[in-house]
Amino acid sequence: MSCLHFSFYAAFTLSSLGLAFHRTHLISALLCLESMMLSMYVALTMWPIQTQTPSASVLPIIMLTFSACEAGTGLALLVASTRTHGSDHLHNFNLLQC
Numbered sequence: 021m022s023c024l025h026f027s028f029y030a031a032f033t034l035s036s037l038g039l040a041f042h043r044t045h046l047i048s049a050l051l052c053l054e055s056m057m058l059s060m061y062v063a064l065t066m067w068p069i070q071t072q073t074p075s076a077s078v079l080p081i082i083m084l085t086f087s088a089c090e091a092g093t094g095l096a097l098l099v100a101s102t103r104t105h106g107s108d109h110l111h112n113f114n115l116l117q118c
Contacts, residue, residue, distance in 0.1 A: 024066065031059035046101060046108040050094040057087040 021029075039052035064080040098108055105112050 024070075028059055028063040028066075032056055032063075035059060043110050046094075046098050046110055049110070050091070050098065053094070054087070054091060057083070057090065061087065 035052050035055040039049055039056070042048050042052070061080055061083055064077070064083060068075070068077050102108050
C-alpha cells in the first residue's frame, strides 16, 4: 500500500470514527460527514492519475455536487433545529415529539 492510499484510508477512517464517537453537537457530525466526502473526492480525483487513464472522469464532479447539496441541507437542518430547540445538541432531539 502506498503512502497516498494510506493517507486517504486514514482520513476516511478518522472521519468515520469522529462521526461515531463525537456526536454531541450536530455541527460536529456535519463536519465529520464533510471530511468523509472530501477524502472520497480527493481519492476519486487521484484515481485516474494512479491508473494512468488518458480520459477524465466525471464521477468526482458528480460527487462534489452531491457533497455541496448535502452541506446545504445539513446547514438548513442545523438552523431549523437551533431555532426550534434552542441548541444543536443531538441528545435534545426526540423524533417522537413532532
